[in-house]
Amino acid sequence: MSIIKYYWEDLVPGSTRELGSVSPTAEEIRAFATQFDPQPFHVDEEAAKASIFGGLCASGWHTCSMAMRLMVDNFLSESSSLGSPGLESLKWLKPVHPGDALSLKSTILESRPMASRPDVGLVRTAWDMFNQHGDKVLHMEGYGMFRRRTPASPQE
């Protein structure tokens, strides 16, 4: 049974959060790509070496999924999250290679009540993932819905 520590009211624009790190193996990169994105540079070391990426690299969807896991484990699981309607930006800035140490940081950009639901608020968040060299490999900006600690009064 999880306990909710973070409601919509607690997600203050400008606040940042360190969300831990993850390091994919070559086997994990190939396993994900074999299932969902079997392009040569994600599944075949030799083909990847000959590609513009210079070596095996993770599917962009794998990178997003690893970021999601960090977000869930280190924040959403303790929050009143109700899911997400989507993202307004997603950038794969650098290839992710086996053994890279990827750390995730989030920043709350904007917060507003949801007109249609007095018990829910919307938050816009930036996600930035960096590798061990300090290069940003992933940037996303997206929306999350969170239950409010105190629903808006009808007059609000």
Next chain:
Amino acid sequence: MSIIKYYWEDLVPGSTRELGSVSPTAEEIRAFATQFDPQPFHVDEEAAKASIFGGLCASGWHTCSMAMRLMVDNFLSESSSLGSPGLESLKWLKPVHPGDALSLKSTILESRPMASRPDVGLVRTAWDMFNQHGDKVLHMEGYGMFRRRTPASPQE
């Protein structure tokens, strides 16, 4: 050995493509979410029934990954694709439930040469995924880089 049928020049704005369909099982939905997005409504039937989704539903990243597999199998594997720098929009419009039959359609929105690389062109594509009821469950707009059949001349 794959043969390239589609180069950048072949990707004409306004053209559409049917990219096949996929139907996730409850087991696949839970397996993906257990690894990457272990929120209750993606891994636990009972919790999902009590949630705003009304039943177990796929992680949005799973939906994107399933769309990617259709895109690779039915188009990218026969193209000169060099990967993607990202998306400018990603919308999870409806929940995806076990047994849903999801079909993917793509539309080329825009095409332009890449100033920095005479042998590569950029294409902006809309991805739309529908369920068996005709509801759109996923909409994405993003960029892909494709090798040109004929590199631009220096004067171009």
